[in-house]
Amino acid sequence: MKLYHFPISPNSRRVIAVLHHLGLDCQLQAVDLLKGEHLQADFLQLNPNHMIPTLVDGDFVLWESNAIMQYLCSKVPDNSLLPADPKIHADITRWQFWQVGHFGRACGVFIFENILKGALKLGEPDAAELAKATDNFHRFAKVLEEHLTGRDWLVGDTLTLADFSVASLLELTALAKYPVEGYTEIARWYSAIEQIPAWQSSTPAKLS
Ligand SMILES: N[C@@H](CCC(=O)N[C@@H](CS)C(=O)NCC(=O)O)C(=O)O
Secondary structure: OEEOOOOHHHHHHHHHHHHHHHHOOOOEEEEHHHHHHHHHHHHHHHOOOOOOOEEEOEEEEEEOOHHHHHHHHHOOOOOOOOOOHHHHHHHHHHHHHHHHHHHHHHHHHHHHHHHHHOOOOOOOOOOHHHHHHHHHHHHHHHHHHHHHOOOOOOOOOOOOOOHHHHHHHHHHHHOOOOOOOOOOOHHHHHHHHOOHHHHHHHOOHHOO
């Protein structure tokens, strides 16, 4: 298998953490988004959305990080990251959709305004956009905070894909300047994620 990724992308990180946790063999191929490598014809044939991560497994090409994570789990029977029990499976998938559709979108504005704009020389962060994103961040961070109260993990009593999907957004907390003050349950849970060997070994060099 080959995974096209971009270092410091949370979308890549969560997939790489799963590869490490499951002990799967996979070649990592960095695609430099800042140099526009994702817009080259060869890559567009794999992913017409010009986005990483993208997995190639023989003649099967798969994009969307959460779909890739579920596919990787299907290679390791009886793994605890994505148990077969239909309700647990659906609960994990629910949090993965929530990450893409809600929390990730709130975090994405901070990533764009406070990290990417500077890296791409697109000007200063837009205060109005950040103010709107702050409201949205709190709306969904409160849901996460309350859900984590009294729990070690997002689903059931063990680490699952749900934890890797949502936690990956938080790796950029300092650089993206998310308004995380006061979210003590999220901080406690994220500290536990940071102790997981697969999380540690998948830390991008620039964040370690
Ligand atoms: N929903 C997608 C999002 C992937 C994504 O946003 N990737 C970004 C990097 S973090 C990208 O490749 N952007 C390049 C572009 O949009 O042209 C996933 O979860 O895989």
